[in-house]
Structures are given as C-alpha cells and as structure tokens.
Amino acid sequence: MPFKSFLDYLLLEKNYSKLTIQAYEKDLNDFYNFLNQEYQSTDLSTVTYPLIRSWIVSLVDKEISNRTINRKISALNTYYKFLLKVEDIKVNPLAKHKALKTSKKVQIPFSESEVAIVLDELNFDDSFKGIRDKVIIELFYSTGIRRIELVELRLNSIDFSNKTIKVLGKRNKERIIPLLDSVLKNLQTYIYVRKSLENIQDKDMLFLTQKGVKIYETLVYRIINDYFSLASSKVKKSPHILRHSFATHLLNQGADLNTVKELLGHSSLAATQVYTHNSIAELKKVYMNAHPRSKK
Numbered sequence: 001m002p003f004k005s006f007l008d009y010l011l012l013e014k015n016y017s018k019l020t021i022q023a024y025e026k027d028l029n030d031f032y033n034f035l036n037q038e039y040q041s042t043d044l045s046t047v048t049y050p051l052i053r054s055w056i057v058s059l060v061d062k063e064i065s066n067r068t069i070n071r072k073i074s075a076l077n078t079y080y081k082f083l084l085k086v087e088d089i090k091v092n093p094l095a096k097h098k099a100l101k102t103s104k105k106v107q108i109p110f111s112e113s114e115v116a117i118v119l120d121e122l123n124f125d126d127s128f129k130g131i132r133d134k135v136i137i138e139l140f141y142s143t144g145i146r147r148i149e150l151v152e153l154r155l156n157s158i159d160f161s162n163k164t165i166k167v168l169g170k171r172n173k174e175r176i177i178p179l180l181d182s183v184l185k186n187l188q189t190y191i192y193v194r195k196s197l198e199n200i201q202d203k204d205m206l207f208l209t210q211k212g213v214k215i216y217e218t219l220v221y222r223i224i225n226d227y228f229s230l231a232s233s234k235v236k237k238s239p240h241i242l243r244h245s246f247a248t249h250l251l252n253q254g255a256d257l258n259t260v261k262e263l264l265g266h267s268s269l270a271a272t273q274v275y276t277h278n279s280i281a282e283l284k285k286v287y288m289n290a291h292p293r294s295k296k
Helices: 004-012 018-039 049-061 066-085 112-121 128-143 147-151 181-194 217-228 239-252 257-264 269-290
Strands: 164-168 174-178
Touching (some): 004 018, 112 217, 128 147, 128 164, 128 217, 217 239, 239 257, 239 269
Antiparallel strands (some): 164 174
C-alpha cells in the first residue's frame, strides 16, 4: 500500500479518527489510480502541479462538486506536506494551489417549537426502541454532539453523580459536557430497559440496536429524519441539523461564542461562527422591536 507510512502518521502522531483516515485513503487512491491509468505512472514523488490540475479537470468533467474536489485536494496536500516533512520531496506541488470556489451552505436549524413538538407532543412508546429513540434525540439537542460521537458513546461515558457526559471528538480529543436532569432521568430509564435485550454483544457500548449490537450511523440518521419529518417541513432533517439547532438556540438565548465553541468541540472560533447568522437575525429582531427610535 503506497500510503501506509502516511496513514500511520495520521493515526499515531496526528490522532486522526479512523473514519477520517479512511476518507484520506480513498481520496489518495483515487489520485493514484488516475496517475496509473492516464499517465502509466505510480511515482507520486515526481508529480507536478499541471498533472494534478489535469486530475482536477477530470473530476469537474465528471460533475463532482467543487466542495468534494476541494476535500480530495486537501487530502493530497496533506500527503505532500508529509513527504516534505520526511524529506522525500523538496517542493510541494500544491504549494500555490487555490481552492475552487464553493457556495456557502446555509444550514437551517429546527425552530424551538419544532424540537418541542418532537420531544413533548409525539408519542414515543414504552418499548426499548421508543425509549432509546427519544433519549437519542434529547441527547443530540441537549449536548450538540456529532453523530459519530453518539455512536461511540460507552456506558461509562455518563457520570451520573457529576451530571456530565464524556465525549470523544475529532482527533481523539475528549470533552466533558453537562447533562440536564431530564436527560439524565431518561438515560437511566433507557439503561434499565437496555438490560432486557436478550443477546447483548457490545456490552460496553451505550446505544444498541434491538439485536444487541452497537448502533450505526445510518440508523441514527434515520431516527432523526423519521421523527422530525412529523414536525418539520425543512428539506434536511439530520443529526447535524440538531447539532446546529443546539448551537443556534444557545446563542439566541445569550450564550457566549466561546462557551458554545467548547461544548461543540471546535478547535477554533471560526468553526463556531457559522452558527451565528441565525442569532444575529434574532438580535436584529429584538433590536428593532425594542429601540425607541425604530419604526415598529
């Protein structure tokens, strides 16, 4: 495998998640195969920018989105930075590359009333599935965790005495998030009914399927989409939109950006600022209604 030392570096030194490493490997293999097929070459150390540019053009011709192309080039750029670091090359062929322009994706969060309809008005039955699904939705909305972070939660991630949950985020960074009393209560109920499953294979994992194995990402997506389809007409109904709703609603209620950044597990404020456009809109509305000189 031509990228083994690089992928080991990402795992062992950079602490990238296994999913991220798999994505890097796929993107690099795509480029490797392009080199082999179009130029009958597999020597990545002699690649020049015009050659990479021809790969970009081929991706555009296949109608692959600019966002996806930028991700692939970013993976390739990280690889060439690694080759520079280990002195396998002297010049990074992507040093002067500029990313393709992309349109900003506006994430529309659920409204507070839509979340309230799902959690307070919809009928979650008392079965294992009903109790599990409700606590998953509550956990997303009360903590803002990512889908993969929820999937990887363990039974010992929850500290009932301190009312917190320990989450393993990107690059294996741990963060502690406080839990609401109502969420803790429903988690206790879920853990109790979880014991009634006949054959539990993944004993350490918090969220399981009815077959007793660790829950998986597509099922988590389906849970959120199915329930919110009953309360919202928004096009996208996903765990990420619930994460977005968590951040937006906190900011609307006056939470400061740094606090939201820490709760979300972002490494920089810039990543958190994408959630502020809705809170700014809310701020404008309050301002226009409250200011004595505004035309109400």
